[in-house]
Amino acid sequence: MRAVFLDKKTFHKTIALDEISAQFDSFTCFDVTAEHEIITRCQDADVVLTNKVVFDKKTLEQLPKLKLICITATGVNNVDIAAANALGITVTNAKAYAKGSVAQYVFAQLLEYFNQTSHHNANTAKGLWQQSDTFCYLGNTIYELADKTIGIIGYGDLGQSVAQIATAFNMKVMVAERPSAVSIRSQRYAFDEVIKQADIITLHCPQTPETEQLFNRQIFSNMQTHAVLVNTARGALINNDDLIDALNNNDIGYAILDVLDQEPPRSDHPLLTAELTNLKITAHIAWASMEAQQRLIAIVASNISSFFSGGKLNQVT
Incomplete structure (x- = not known):
């Protein structure tokens, strides 16, 4: 099972990702991901983590292996939820962490x-x-x-x-x-x-x-x-x-x-x-206490675990 995190730089460099990485055979993190890099980086991924990288219908249609998108935020505006649902891709978000x-x-x-x-x-x-x-x-x-x-x-x-x-x-x-x-x-x-x-x-x-x-x-x-x-x-x-x-x-x-x-x-x-x-x-930092960032990662880890065990924790599709 393979996962990628497309914009890890949106988190502080000391935030631990062990709860997530332990659930995959391969877990690759990229600091940032440009639009033209999305397909290449996600084409073999079962799970994608994204904070603000955009997944529109055209992009989703080119990722047949993708099963789960974990939005590392509460807002889901960066993902075409209807297109993901039609393609059988589950989307989760995180709430109450901040x-x-x-x-x-x-x-x-x-x-x-x-x-x-x-x-x-x-x-x-x-x-x-x-x-x-x-x-x-x-x-x-x-x-x-x-x-x-x-x-x-x-x-x-x-x-x-x-x-x-x-x-x-x-x-x-x-x-x-x-x-x-x-x-x-x-x-x-x-x-x-x-x-x-x-x-x-x-x-x-x-x-x-x-x-x-x-x-x-x-x-x-x-x-x-x-x-x-x-x-x-x-x-x-x-x-x-x-x-x-x-x-x-x-x-x-x-x-x-x-x-x-x-x-x-x-x-x-x-x-x-x-x-x-x-x-x-200020530069969109109200959410970003160290404690809130680590809570968010814990929620994402739980979302992934729930998905693969048949649960629906924080699913938005």
Whole structure:
């Protein structure tokens, strides 16, 4: 039995893969795989592991030996699920491995913003406190998270973890119902109501036809002018040009993005060249604590074991 991992470089080099490699006679890892290399590298494989390498219908049709695709992530947008199903190829993904990591990222960024931590550290490093004529040097304003309203868009494992921490900070949690919903489930709020009331909006929903470009000019115009938008989900949930306009015009207060619509982004990506002081971008790392990465690998190993023993663990086909 042969397996290949096409983009191992998406994981830290010290992450152990023993639970996976032990299940195969041959297990080959490639740091990255270009589109023209997919067929050659996968043609003899029974199992393929991929984080973001794309498997469309044309590619899948050229891999008759392939039995299982293990997506080393939660999102499955990079695989044509319908084509895989038609060809008898099983697809699995991994869930709930990063809920602690993502929630920690959200609050690390929010605390940095509301506490101005780096600013105040820098003030002392620059000697400003030492020169003060009072016992403290105030610098930028600090605000508390307590009593602020956080709107959560997408209430799976990640959204629930964020809500748990928000509650510990004595924040008001508003879980948004789907935008198209005709009725509101218990303990949820209408999407438009969340947009209008939230001081902070954090995105944790999947990318679907319904959610693509969900955050656009109209939504930004309905947000509070001081509101903070956090996106750790998918870049395509946001209309880039509309976000730039909203930030430039102070329609919203601040945006923290860990994802973009193109990854890796080109150097002239509009959000990277906007030169906005109220925009912070990180390189899709919210999921990537060392613990979360190792949990993900353990889930993938279990998916493989389940498949070959006749189970259906985390199958998406």
